[in-house]
Amino acid sequence: MSDPVRERGETVGIRYQAASGSVGAAPELTVSPLGERSGLRVAGEVGLTTHEVWRRALDQAVREDGDVYYLELSAVTFVDVAGAGALATAAQRLGDGRRMVLHQPPPGLRRVLDMFWPDLSSIEVSIS
Numbered sequence: 001m002s003d004p005v006r007e008r009g010e011t012v013g014i015r016y017q018a019a020s021g022s023v024g025a026a027p028e029l030t031v032s033p034l035g036e037r038s039g040l041r042v043a044g045e046v047g048l049t050t051h052e053v054w055r056r057a058l059d060q061a062v063r064e065d066g067d068v069y070y071l072e073l074s075a076v077t078f079v080d081v082a083g084a085g086a087l088a089t090a091a092q093r094l095g096d097g098r099r100m101v102l103h104q105p106p107p108g109l110r111r112v113l114d115m116f117w118p119d120l121s122s123i124e125v126s127i128s
Contacts, residue, residue, distance in 0.1 A: 002122035027078075029053045039070030046076065048085035054083050058090035067098050070112075084112040091122040099124055 029050035030043045036069075040061070046054045061069045079087075087109075091100050101124045108126055117123070 031057045034070055034072060037070055038064055038066045038068065039072065041072040041075070043075035044077065046079040048080070048082075051082060051086070055086055058086055061100060062090050062093045068101055069094075069098070069106075070101045070103060072103045073106065073109070076106055076109075079106060079109040079112070081112060084109055084116070087123070088113065088117045088120055091120055094122045098122065101126055104128075 017104065027047050027049055029046060031053060032041050033039075034041055040057055042054075042057065044050065055094035057071075061071070087100075094100070099122045103126045105125060110127075113123060113125075
């Protein structure tokens with residue numbers, strides 16, 4: 001099946017418009033391994049366009065063997081409720097005695113976790 005947009009050489013993409021009316025680039029999420037311990041450094045936004053990257057990162061955390069898995073989130077600016085739900089689901093899939101340590105998560109994520117999953121002992125938040 002041919003793609004008429006590609007045949008015409010057009011570029012198709014999604015643009016996000018801020019409340020101010022300015023047009024910005026699509027949100028991004030980057031994930032890289034932590035060199036000093038088991039875990040990942042995450043930067044950007046967790047939202048509709050980045051959920052798949054976020055879920056793959058969380059799946060990796062669940063597959064790891066160690067007792068503690070670190071997520072360095074100090075460069076994450078936003079996590080939507082679906083992203084928080086994916087995190088909670090991944091934490092619930094960890095085996096007994098295992099946990100995820102979230103280092104400097106965005107305040108909104110901490111509030112959502114406290115509100116909807118207050119007794120989830122497999123997630124530890126470190127704000128230092």
